[in-house]
Amino acid sequence: MAEVLRSLRLGEGGDPARACARALDAAGVALSLLVGADRTAEPLWCHPELSARFEELQFTLGEGPGPEAVRTGAPVLEPDLERVRPERWPVLLPAARDMGVQGVCGFPLGIGAIRVGVLTVLCDGDRRISEQQYADATALAAALTGAFLNGTGHGNGEGNGHANGTAPRPDRIPDWPTGLNRPVVHQATGMISVQLGVPIQEALLRLRAHAYGSERPLGEVAADVVARRLRFGDDLDDDISGPYSPDTGKG
């Protein structure tokens, strides 16, 4: 996990939080990643200092758009906190008012059941979020999800059904990992999580690592898993097993 965080930091260069806040035309932004077995939200970067304080507050209390976006996996948009029912976030709302936070939106980072973190955006005095801001924030959340998934040092080596000889580019925000649009990739991820007894997010990493290690497109490896031509087990070393390991005993 630490490696992921480091690579993301390295990948951004400069102050990503400040750049994001400016790009989104927001009063502040904070990015937290979910770490460890209990998926604790760990702030990665914040700007300005108000954002850091608010981020800590909402995750300490477990109240607010950030924690709610993590729980539901859907964006939570409350650009005007004055209009939120007090009983929804009973402790957070008065505290936010004291801090001068007017509105907050939370954008989850993840793929399906895989939750990797949340981007919290503090709105300015307008107490609204424009269509452009929303589109930019979701695009940013998606790019950060991709960066996180690629940040393990694997991935980006997959073609997408057509030959693409591009080498991994570790020094910048990577593209959205290719192949994730294919249903078989998500099906294979589910199967591998059971085969290895690991959480779904780790299953996807193992699948991508295998594709990377065997220099095959992600979708192709996933199709082998779904067709039970390839099985992930503890006895199987992802990096050395051949792409067509004769594990067809099943099915």
Add this chain to the structure above:
Amino acid sequence: MIAIARERRLAEIFVEVADSLVEDFDVIDLLHRLSARCVELLDVSAAGILLVDAHGELQIIAASDEHTRLLELLALQHDQGPCVECYRTGAARTNIDLTRTEVTAAWPRFATQARETGYVSTHAIPLRLRNRVVGALNLFQSTPHRLGDDDIALAQALADVATIAVLQQRTLEQSHVENSQLQNALTSRILIEQVKGVLAERWNTSVDDAFTAFRSYARARHLRLSDLAAQIIEGDFDTRTIPAPPRAS
């Protein structure tokens, strides 16, 4: 199907959809049923619905049947195919002959896979909301049979119903709410693919059979597919309570 029977059937479908649009309805299941109705009413072989994601690419959200082969064919259209053209121009593309390479030259991969799946023609109908296109309805035929103007108008009506279903909670002037619903629907779709894999592995069945059992269980108990999927993946649901399909032989 004779016209009057079809009109009655269409009216029934609108009532069915209106009844489904209660708070917290299951958008994936509703779109699946709509796709199945397209097959029935338009006399096509298969139907699928694609929605645009945060990257501006089309992603599959539902299909008339969940066979992975059909899902994979639809998924190819994240970057090429008639639905991409339909999405970009906002205009329907109908009666596309998949057997003529000059027609399919712009998207050879899609055309090849469609032919291999047994389809000879395809149609793409836009999912439109006011002046915005949010996705496309994709129809496939395995026998040569042209859709007439009436059929196409009907297909557009069904596509409009799908759009309403996806964006039903929209409030005035809040296009970000529309975007957020597209996003939620696509997240649910991926969750369902993930749970198919989990169940297929536990039960040692195909992902297609696993999904059939999963959906029957959810429907019988009025559970949303995505909610049940999330619980299963989180390990908060004992999957032994779901009757497993027969094992693959």
